Amino acid sequence: xxxxxxxxxxxxxxxxxxxxxxxxxxxxxxGIIFYAKxxxxxxxxxxxxxxxxxxxxxxxxxxxLPELICTNAEAExxxxxxxxxxxxxxxxxxxxxxEEYFSLxxxxxIWVEQLSPNEIEYTIYNNTKPEYHEVIPxxxxxxxxxxxxxxxxxxxxxGVLHVEVYx
Amino acid sequence: xxxxxxxxxKKAQVEVQFNWIYVLIAGAVILAFxxxxxxxxxxxxxxxxxxxxxxxxxxxxxxAGISEKTKNFIETPEVELVFACQDGISSxxxxxxxxxxxxxxxxxxxxxxxxxxxxxxxxxxxxFPFKIMDILMLSSAKDAGGIKYYIVGESPLKxxxxxxxxxxxxxxxxxxxxxxVSFLSDxxxxxxxxxxxxxxxxxxxxxxxxPVWISSLPSEKVTGLSIANKEISFLSLKNNQLTANSVIPLxxxxxxxxxxxxxxxxxxxxxxxLCQMQKVFNKxxxxxxxxxxxxxxxxxxYQKKSAINPLDNNYQICGNLLIKITEGLAxxxxxANSCVNKLSGSACQTxxxxxxxxxxxxxxLMQQSCAQLY
Numbered sequence: 272x273x274x275x276x277x278x279x280x281x282x283x284x285x286x287x288x289x290x291x292x293x294x295x296x297x298x299x300x301x302g303i304i305f306y307a308k309x310x311x312x313x314x315x316x317x318x319x320x321x322x323x324x325x326x327x328x329x330x331x332x333x334x335x336l337p338e339l340i341c342t343n344a345e346a347e348x349x350x351x352x353x354x355x356x357x358x359x360x361x362x363x364x365x366x367x368x369x370e371e372y373f374s375l376x377x378x379x380x381i382w383v384e385q386l387s388p389n390e391i392e393y394t395i396y397n398n399t400k401p402e403y404h405e406v407i408p409x410x411x412x413x414x415x416x417x418x419x420x421x422x423x424x425x426x427x428x429x430g431v432l433h434v435e436v437y438x
Numbered sequence: 439x440x441x442x443x444x445x446x447x448k449k450a451q452v453e454v455q456f457n458w459i460y461v462l463i464a465g466a467v468i469l470a471f472x473x474x475x476x477x478x479x480x481x482x483x484x485x486x487x488x489x490x491x492x493x494x495x496x497x498x499x500x501x502a503g504i505s506e507k508t509k510n511f512i513e514t515p516e517v518e519l520v521f522a523c524q525d526g527i528s529s530x531x532x533x534x535x536x537x538x539x540x541x542x543x544x545x546x547x548x549x550x551x552x553x554x555x556x557x558x559x560x561x562x563x564x565x566f567p568f569k570i571m572d573i574l575m576l577s578s579a580k581d582a583g584g585i586k587y588y589i590v591g592e593s594p595l596k597x598x599x600x601x602x603x604x605x606x607x608x609x610x611x612x613x614x615x616x617x618x619v620s621f622l623s624d625x626x627x628x629x630x631x632x633x634x635x636x637x638x639x640x641x642x643x644x645x646x647x648x649p650v651w652i653s654s655l656p657s658e659k660v661t662g663l664s665i666a667n668k669e670i671s672f673l674s675l676k677n678n679q680l681t682a683n684s685v686i687p688l689x690x691x692x693x694x695x696x697x698x699x700x701x702x703x704x705x706x707x708x709x710x711x712l713c714q715m716q717k718v719f720n721k722x723x724x725x726x727x728x729x730x731x732x733x734x735x736x737x738x739x740y741q742k743k744s745a746i747n748p749l750d751n752n753y754q755i756c757g758n759l760l761i762k763i764t765e766g767l768a769x770x771x772x773x774a775n776s777c778v779n780k781l782s783g784s785a786c787q788t789x790x791x792x793x794x795x796x797x798x799x800x801x802x803l804m805q806q807s808c809a810q811l812y
Binding site (some may be wrong): 327328338342344359425 | 569728729732736
């Protein structure tokens, strides 16, 4: 009889142990699922941050591109100033070559909107992505240096440099 | 009298022992599981840090590259950077791990490997005669246990190098530690400072006998450069002696702070230097094309004005100067394409003359009150 009682006690004890382990593994699985979801969110945030940084790098490179910037003979080049004659040439050839400048500008659309004295748009680089997830636009006010001017020589116009980076 | 308890059966004895073995195995499995999870997460965190470092460095190099004549001081985690260049495409990456390399647009003249927690970067515009691009020089900062530069000999260039490469404490702006340079009259004065790599820059002809302690360094970690006027020669260590490779004339018209000389100081091999210069020359061809179109636009303007106002001589003078520049730029473009691979040869010499001619013509445009090319 006592032997029978001991056996039953042992079985109950074993069942308790199994139940504890079962709950433990359920909690562990919940923990792993939670961590996976958290990591996914973190990865998305990191991806977005990296895309933002890349967009900023491209914008800076566009603003300071030697193919566009104003010059002043041997003096230092001006900032936020675009040579209008160079810009007009690039627009006439539909912008910079995508093959040659893809490493610099990737999928983006860079153009200048002249605001004064009249509104004209000049394309600098056009490589928009057909199906994109998002686009980050940046704007810079720039002066357009016209070496030919209007009668009296050198003159300045102003416009906005648009840089739209696609992902 | 109490009844005798029966002895524990053999089955019970085995059961107890089995219980303990079961506990040990289960415990070991759980421990192994958590251990591998920790190692996996640690590996992921290290990879993430490495990728973030690479991305941050890429952005810093972009910023440093576009702000001309600026010096930057970069603090990095303890990583080893490797720089490579092939067929005009440069890249940099971390030495450990397999990450996609970064391909910077601007040429970076640096040693092939940099092992330092602090980097010093300096960018200079390369003008030929108009601005082609900014050139970025990069190496380990002073007192960061990186590469040591010994500048040997006397020449007019020495004072300029002292002013540019040593530590600077500007009145305003950020402190710049400079590169780890020592100026010597003779190569025998070079003292071992436990650097993992050294580079000798000879201003008055190369010296072939090196200090004895050099033999303790691997041969690829000892390099040299000889600078004479506008010609350079890369030196490599063979049998404990520095031997010169070919002489490379520099396609540069800068009278001071010549970016191509500084680029040669920091690029530790001729192959790396020429590869980065390919990038510069490819860009040069594109820039010349744009200036050609600008010259055509200016020339057409003055020719029209001259036709309308035949009595005004100035328009004709401007038009003629611009015709000369147009021809000069066409020859420059052709020579730039021929000069791209070796930097030596008649095409490169002619290119230098073309650039000087365009510079002179641009000055003439200014003197004649014409619209300037640049």
